[in-house]
Amino acid sequence: MRGGVVALAMCVAAPMGGCADPAQVRTEQRADDQQRCSDYGYAPGTDAFADCMMHRSDRREAREQRDNDRLERLRQQALDRSGDERFPLCSAANMDAHLDTVGNFWYAEGCRAR
Template sequence: MKLLAWGVPMVVAVSLSGCADPAQVRAENRAADRQRCADYGYQEGTDAFATCMERSDEKREYAEQRAEDRKARIRELALKRSGDERYPICSAATPNVELDVEGFWYAEGCRAR
């Protein structure tokens, strides 16, 4: 159950982090971490609380890195599929699509060009 409690807020934070001010997102994450650590029974100012906060940061960084790695893999696959007519061309209407810095769309299950 704790895994679910950690996973959902991190996914939401990762999903929304591109749309919000990074300083605001960090502040909201820290506030949520403080509350979560307090809910676990740790008291602010203790070593246990500090460890809880540190682990929260590490878990968030890990989740963000996994999300970035996944996007990179999806982009790479979309590029490899370019010209392969078995896959539709990615477009702005494709679900969960991303726009590459080179100006092409990429998503899971489609080709870049």
């Protein structure tokens, strides 16, 4: 029975796993950026429009870097807490857990890797 529940959970979660095609994501982001810059009143083909597009791209890259830095801090924190039983063991049951596929452990805020 348990195996069936796990299989069902994986089937339900698979479509939500963030496996979007990177080219499609970039195309959608570009279209969104173009729409936003147009909504701000900038005309396509102008320097102001190009500046707006670059600014939106720079902000997105900075946000992605902050997110990556945060995840790396959480990962390292979970590793540092390994063996410290004051912290619960990280698992897939943690709402915002991430899987380190190289080290084969889960990490999240407020828990330990091993």
